Amino acid sequence: MFLRERQEEIARLVSAEGRVTVTGLARRFDVTEDCIRKDLRQLEAAGALRKVYGGAVSVSSPPERSVIKRVGAHSAEKRLVAEKAFDMIEPGETIFLDVSTTNLALAELLSSGTKHVSVVSTMMGILRVLARNPALEVLGTGGSVNTELDGFMGSMTLACLRPLRFDRAFLGGLGVDVESGEVTTYLWDDAQVKQLAMANSSHCLLMVDEHKFGAGGSYVYAHVGDFDGIVTNRVTTELASAVEGLGSTLV
Incomplete structure (x- = not known):
């Protein structure tokens, strides 16, 4: 899978699931965790997600208050x-x-x-x-x-x-x-x-x-x-x- 395709799929997963982990993404795409961290940094810069410790969350999914x-x-x-x-x-x-x-x-x-x-x-x-x-x-x-x-x-x-x-x-x-x-x-x-x-x-x-x-x-x-x-x-x-x-x- 090409870089752009992987990052598009990561953005889709975050939007669908609300949260993803570096470890889980590395296993899913069969790449290193450092590679995934770089993807997340680039996607955050593009406004597609928000990096958190160990992964990323959707920018449109704040924690539930109730x-x-x-x-x-x-x-x-x-x-x-x-x-x-x-x-x-x-x-x-x-x-x-x-x-x-x-x-x-x-x-x-x-x-x-x-x-x-x-x-x-x-x-x-x-x-x-x-x-x-x-x-x-x-x-x-x-x-x-x-x-x-x-x-x-x-x-x-x-x-x-x-x-x-x-x-x-x-x-x-x-x-x-x-x-x-x-x-x-x-x-x-x-x-x-x-x-x-x-x-x-x-x-x-x-x-x-x-x-x-x-x-x-x-x-x-x-x-x-x-x-x-x-x-x-x-x-x-x-x-x-x-x-x-x-x-x-x-x-």
Whole structure:
């Protein structure tokens, strides 16, 4: 396949699928990853896509803001992240789960498991799932309801969280920039909740599947180095090295 044909096919794939990876494209076209990276740079310069860590995304496909609409997306990857996080939790701990579809997967594991823990959450869907297991001590913060996020936020939420202390906080993010280390979300109110939970936690874990690396949001709420670990579904040598360089560890 000629260069122009390959780049046209790459642009078509990005438009159709929303995201492609360097590794996947190299296998598909039987060329080196360096060759694909050069293709992506040229296509980005032409405005056909946006390069992100490990691949590229469509310029017309920003991350979905609505939590409800994201629940079914990348479910297998989120389940793997949730399983890793579940293994970290010790019986008797008090943990915090913020508004996150990956944390919803973790809540499903807690609900069907036998670990006796106390869970505080700002996400209504998580609270409904956890309520199935009477062995769990569950606290919903209350506050102003944001239907887009399926959760609570605002001054009442912060007032509830302020005196609480957590053994572990599991936090989501809409995007992680592994060059700058910025971890983002869309809403300032959501950022405030995440920041307060981090300040009140002995251990902070970022819950993101591989599709979040390179994606973006409107507000930077933390730096990669602020987390004790980045829990993700696929650990590569390149990504692990980048995260370690920013002061954290991939799990």
